Amino acid sequence: MNDNWLKRNHKAANEYMDTVCQESTLTSRHKGFTKVPHKILRCYGLSEYEKLILIDIIAYMSDKNLCYPTIETMARDVGCSSKSIERHVAGLSEKKMILVSQDRKNNTYYLPSYLHTHPYLLMSEKTHEFIGNVRKNVNERELTLWVQGIVKSDEYKAFTTRLQKLHDGRFIPKFAEQEILESFAQHLNSELAKRFPPDVNGQ
Incomplete structure (x- = not known):
């Protein structure tokens, strides 16, 4: 593919992600986006699944300061078993990357104020x-x-x-x-x- 054609016809990544979010011609389930600092995305000391789960939790918070997705919901989102989610959530909690309030039904998740x-x-x-x-x-x-x-x-x-x-x-x-x-x-x-x-x- 010609490089000049690519430069003329391709938007900058951030701008193009807006288009990806808003596209709803065929599906309209996930039209939002999540703001993820590179510091988190490229953080040493966090496993791949810990990063994905943390980003998923941040996505569920959106414009709030808490969220309460079920373990099974996150397992489907991230693509691993519910036991893996439980283990990695415990790891994130131990590292104090998230704060977890346990409930009989769903956990409630918060971010630490000094993240x-x-x-x-x-x-x-x-x-x-x-x-x-x-x-x-x-x-x-x-x-x-x-x-x-x-x-x-x-x-x-x-x-x-x-x-x-x-x-x-x-x-x-x-x-x-x-x-x-x-x-x-x-x-x-x-x-x-x-x-x-x-x-x-x-x-």
């Missing part, structure tokens, strides 16, 4: 920032494997826990989050040097 500075998002963004600074200097496939190991490491969890404890307290000391994240960046530098040591010429 914009949530430890999982802060740690993930700091990792992305670090990757952006080093990715051209190392083998990218090896870098991907290294990052996956970093995110699963006890050290990564420990830094995330330190950030979470700040939010669990009554107030957050000034610069406390920044200091933890800078310490984490130093840890990444140290671990990267172990995985990708400079050659004998220091290159």
Whole structure:
């Protein structure tokens, strides 16, 4: 297909998504859209299903601050078993990415008030920032494997826990989050040097 034709006839993605949402010639069940920050979509430390379920919950909230879809509804939406939904919802709750009020019929879901500075998002963004600074200097496939190991490491969890404890307290000391994240960046530098040591010429 000719590149010039594509440029002339294709809209920018965000604009085209509006068209996709509004199209109802043949079906009209899902005409809305969900605003999902890239920080959530690309968050390290959340599994694929945790991301999908969190996005589904946000979609059900829409212009409200709570929602109560059934486990079975989310299982159909996401395409997994109800037991998987229960397990991943528990994981999101444990990570405090969502707040769950249990009821005899349906759970009610809320978002934490500090989601914009949530430890999982802060740690993930700091990792992305670090990757952006080093990715051209190392083998990218090896870098991907290294990052996956970093995110699963006890050290990564420990830094995330330190950030979470700040939010669990009554107030957050000034610069406390920044200091933890800078310490984490130093840890990444140290671990990267172990995985990708400079050659004998220091290159």
